[in-house]
Amino acid sequence: MMADMMKSMPTQTTGMDMTAMQPCIEACSAAAMAATMCADADGGEGMGRCASMCASTCDVATTTMRMMMRPAGYDMGVMTSMMAACVAMGEACAAECDMHAEMSEHCRICAAACRAMVDACRTAMGSMSTS
Incomplete structure (x- = not known):
């Protein structure tokens, strides 16, 4: 359904x-979901900094x-x-979650989702036209 919606969007968008x-949108969505769940789990485990980083990544x-x-x-600049x-938030969150990845599976998954978002955003930025 999302692919069909993307194809239906106006083509005059500079x-x-x-x-x-689309891959960047999907990666952002996946990272937001993973970060939300990781933040919730972190809060219960007393990992305040990690929970805060995850919440900011989700936002x-x-x-x-x-x-x-x-x-x-x-607007291309925006x-x-x-x-x-x-990219910056995803890298920071992945680094924070990596510190807990051996003891917390949710942190390992969140870090992976953040890295995928970083890669997708970089690819999307590379495909954006400057005209």
């Missing part, structure tokens, strides 16, 4: 190929994902900044 954005990933799904309001924020 610099943003919705089909190329940045969700906001970026939602912006990508609104191509009519696309979208590039949001994706760069996803």
